[in-house]
Amino acid sequence: MQTLMMLVATLGISVCLVATASSHTVQLDSPGRLPAHQRQKRDWIWNQMHIDEEKNASLPHYVGKIKSSANRKNAKYLLEGQSAGKVFQVNADTGDVYAFERLDREKVSEYHLTARIVDKDTSKNLESPSSFTIKVHDVNDNWPVFTHRLFNASVPEMSTTGTSVIRVTAVDADDPTVADHASVMYHILKGDDFAIDSSGRIFTTTNNLDREKQARYEVVVEARDAQGLRGDSSTATVLITLQDVNDNFPVFTQTKYIFTVPEDIRVGRPVGSLFVEDPDEPQNRMTKYSIVQGEYRDTFTIETDSMRNEGIIKPIKPLDYERVRQYSFTIEATDPTINLRYLGGPPPKNTARVIINITDVDEPPNFQEPFYHFKLQENLKKPLIGSVLAIDPDAARRSIGYSIRKTSDKGQFFGITKQGDIYNEKELDREIYPWCNLTVEAKELDSSGNPTGKESIVQVHIEVLDENDNAPEFAQPYEPKVCENTAPGKLVVRISATDKDITPRDMKFRFSLSTDDSNFTLTDNHDNTANITVKYGQFDRERAKVHFLPVLISDNGRPSLTGTSTLAVAVCKCDERGEFTFCEEVGAHVGVSIQALVAIFLCILTIAAVITLLIFLRRRLRRQARAHGKSVPEIHEQLVTYDEEGGGEMDTTSYDVSVLNSARRSEAKPPRVALDARPALYAQVQKPPRLGPGAHGRLGEMAAMIEVKKEEADQDGGGPPYDTLHIYGYEGSESIAESLSSLGTDSSDSDVDYDFLNDWGPRFKMLAQLYGSESLEELVY
Numbered sequence: 001m002q003t004l005m006m007l008v009a010t011l012g013i014s015v016c017l018v019a020t021a022s023s024h025t026v027q028l029d030s031p032g033r034l035p036a037h038q039r040q041k042r043d044w045i046w047n048q049m050h051i052d053e054e055k056n057a058s059l060p061h062y063v064g065k066i067k068s069s070a071n072r073k074n075a076k077y078l079l080e081g082q083s084a085g086k087v088f089q090v091n092a093d094t095g096d097v098y099a100f101e102r103l104d105r106e107k108v109s110e111y112h113l114t115a116r117i118v119d120k121d122t123s124k125n126l127e128s129p130s131s132f133t134i135k136v137h138d139v140n141d142n143w144p145v146f147t148h149r150l151f152n153a154s155v156p157e158m159s160t161t162g163t164s165v166i167r168v169t170a171v172d173a174d175d176p177t178v179a180d181h182a183s184v185m186y187h188i189l190k191g192d193d194f195a196i197d198s199s200g201r202i203f204t205t206t207n208n209l210d211r212e213k214q215a216r217y218e219v220v221v222e223a224r225d226a227q228g229l230r231g232d233s234s235t236a237t238v239l240i241t242l243q244d245v246n247d248n249f250p251v252f253t254q255t256k257y258i259f260t261v262p263e264d265i266r267v268g269r270p271v272g273s274l275f276v277e278d279p280d281e282p283q284n285r286m287t288k289y290s291i292v293q294g295e296y297r298d299t300f301t302i303e304t305d306s307m308r309n310e311g312i313i314k315p316i317k318p319l320d321y322e323r324v325r326q327y328s329f330t331i332e333a334t335d336p337t338i339n340l341r342y343l344g345g346p347p348p349k350n351t352a353r354v355i356i357n358i359t360d361v362d363e364p365p366n367f368q369e370p371f372y373h374f375k376l377q378e379n380l381k382k383p384l385i386g387s388v389l390a391i392d393p394d395a396a397r398r399s400i401g402y403s404i405r406k407t408s409d410k411g412q413f414f415g416i417t418k419q420g421d422i423y424n425e426k427e428l429d430r431e432i433y434p435w436c437n438l439t440v441e442a443k444e445l446d447s448s449g450n451p452t453g454k455e456s457i458v459q460v461h462i463e464v465l466d467e468n469d470n471a472p473e474f475a476q477p478y479e480p481k482v483c484e485n486t487a488p489g490k491l492v493v494r495i496s497a498t499d500k501d502i503t504p505r506d507m508k509f510r511f512s513l514s515t516d517d518s519n520f521t522l523t524d525n526h527d528n529t530a531n532i533t534v535k536y537g538q539f540d541r542e543r544a545k546v547h548f549l550p551v552l553i554s555d556n557g558r559p560s561l562t563g564t565s566t567l568a569v570a571v572c573k574c575d576e577r578g579e580f581t582f583c584e585e586v587g588a589h590v591g592v593s594i595q596a597l598v599a600i601f602l603c604i605l606t607i608a609a610v611i612t613l614l615i616f617l618r619r620r621l622r623r624q625a626r627a628h629g630k631s632v633p634e635i636h637e638q639l640v641t642y643d644e645e646g647g648g649e650m651d652t653t654s655y656d657v658s659v660l661n662s663a664r665r666s667e668a669k670p671p672r673v674a675l676d677a678r679p680a681l682y683a684q685v686q687k688p689p690r691l692g693p694g695a696h697g698r699l700g701e702m703a704a705m706i707e708v709k710k711e712e713a714d715q716d717g718g719g720p721p722y723d724t725l726h727i728y729g730y731e732g733s734e735s736i737a738e739s740l741s742s743l744g745t746d747s748s749d750s751d752v753d754y755d756f757l758n759d760w761g762p763r764f765k766m767l768a769q770l771y772g773s774e775s776l777e778e779l780v781y
Contacts (some may be wrong), residue, residue, distance in 0.1 A: 064097050084114075144184040157244060165238075188219060217426060258355045273311065302331065321361070327354075403440070416440065444459070480569045494558075495530050
């Protein structure tokens with residue numbers, strides 16, 4: 001076949017060459033043309049050659065012949081090109097072209113050369129150079145080769161028969177344009193669960209591929225030449241991985257689960273975990289747990305842990321040991337995302353039993369409400385604002401004590417009773433404390449009333465309600481100005497008001513002037529604003545550069561309140577156009593209410609009355625001093641007896657200090673002058689001293705001398721005072737104690753015998769000498 005094709009190609013070339021030569025001959029010999037007068041066109045009579053690849057004949061191989069229409073004896077043929085002289089050579093005389101190498105079409109399928117014909121002597125071109133092509137004919141000398149030795153593919157498990165897995169490709173280097181030279185045939189050498197078609201597509205041949213049984217398959221594919229001339233082939237390995245699908249139903253690992261939890265477990269905290277077996281991969285484990293039997297669906301819920309596919313039991317409301325001590329119910333595990341066609345039938349029932357035992361704990365008190373909201377009218381003290389209630393959830397039902405944390409917001413303003421009643425200890429101003437947030441503690445008490453350590457807290461929010469207790473005032477500080485030559489009716493300023501109280505929508509402020517004796521007029525606009533205009537005009541800056549205009553502002557609250565705010569209107573110099581050129585600096589005047597003015601006035605009156613009283617008392621003391629003939633300094637040097645041990649103010653007696661001067665003179669002095677002369681309240685009882693024989697006369701003389709000296713000291717008022725003496729004379733008319741003073745007594749005025757002090761030991765020796773009768777006798781003798 002190959003030899004026949006080459007022969008046909010060679011004959012075709014020859015036919016083409018003869019035809020070309022004939023056509024030129026006919027053109028040269030055509031009648032009506034004069035060869036002597038027309039130049040003949042010369043041209044190459046070929047442009048393409050052919051040669052088979054991999055020829056077994058000895059080298060060189062004849063390719064073809066190049067020839068020009070101009071035949072000259074001195075013509076010389078040359079080849080030029082990348083392959084000229086190496087692969088291809090030409091006979092310079094005949095133009096025959098030869099190949100000096102065995103050609104491989106898979107390496108080079110065409111060669112492009114240039115043919116030249118030159119003069120042998122001058123090497124000048126006899127014709128223009130001509131390019132031509134040498135094509136290499138393909139022979140089926142290559143077998144298919146896979147693009148990869150190893151292919152990786154995947155397919156979902158349980159896929160239907162005929163599901164495409166992957167397409168493999170083997171390449172034949174022969175010429176695909178030649179029939180069956182590049183055709184490939186595929187075969188499966190290993191892998192009975194898969195097949196391959198003529199295009200290299202691998203597909204499944206069964207629908208029972210189960211990843212849980214075998215997750216990976218190795219398929220060996222062979223590629224062979226369609227003609228099978230040489231019997232050679234190539235192979236490739238395809239690794240097919242089965243993709244997991246959710247085709248397995250979850251199954252409980254045990255039929256009964258038992259848990260034990262304390263009753264104070266928080267809502268939402270895990271009680272225990274439920275486990276199931278599911279061989280699918282984690283992303284395909286969609287187990288759903290539910291309570292299918294029992295009366296505690298409203299007590300517990302089961303959440304699924306998506307990472308570990310566990311069922312976590314959690315309480316959705318508080319547990320109470322005193323009410324229910326054991327919970328028992330049936331649970332079921334299902335997978336709602338599973339495709340039932342994978343199971344081949346309805347899913348099986350998968351259930352288990354759950355038992356939850358509750359243990360008792362000493363719980364803190366429980367408030368009946370999560371928080372409390374009470375309302376209190378401002379400026380009002382109420383014995384009961386609201387009540388809180390907490391109970392002991394345990395069976396003991398201990399009593400509860402309540403208290404307010406003083407650290408909480410405004411907690412110092414409120415108190416709470418033993419019954420949980422909240423009251424306020426002082427009135428509150430809503431404008432200062434619109435809300436009061438309290439933290440109330442409830443503590444369990446034992447039988448003795450002592451806290452057991454269990455306590456709970458709750459938040460109490462007290463809303464202070466508003467009442468109309470603030471007078472209106474200016475909405476902002478105004479600084480009105482007016483020209484000194486302003487005409488009547490000129491608008492000075494538009495004012496508005498505000499109120500610290502809660503302003504309702506229907507609040508209406510009324511404006512008026514406190515006096516009509518001014519150069520201004522106020523017009524109420526009845527929209528909570530007012531206009532201040534000039535009444536007469538022509539202000540006199542020499543008399544007043546600033547006019548203070550009190551404005552009365554009333555609200556329509558219950559009761560209605562009126563406040564006074566003062567406008568400071570500056571009188572300015574203006575130019576001809578009425579623009580201000582110079583104004584006095586006026587400080588901001590804050591509006592003062594009538595209540596504030598009354599309070600200030602009362603304070604001033606009180607201070608004035610106190611000052612007047614002090615002046616009156618000072619003048620009275622001076623008059624008393626002059627009446628006794630003493631100078632002012634002597635008033636401060638009186639004898640004041642502080643009988644502080646008595647029963648009242650009657651214990652204090654004032655004496656003139658000048659009487660001490662009598663101690664320096666022996667003559668008789670004026671009688672004692674007492675500022676507060678009161679009779680002695682206690683009669684002094686003198687006790688006769690116990691003296692020995694012959695001492696009676698001397699003791700009487702000594703007693704008389706002491707009495708004379710005392711009388712002189714009492715009556716002497718001319719000596720300068722050197723000190724202020726505090727004399728404790730007697731205890732007053734309402735005191736049951738006797739006198740503490742030693743100036744008015746001696747050792748003989750007491751009926752108590754102090755001789756017993758000698759028997760008390762050395763520590764009382766001094767007292768015995770001072771008060772005993774023996775010491776007095778030794779003193780006399």
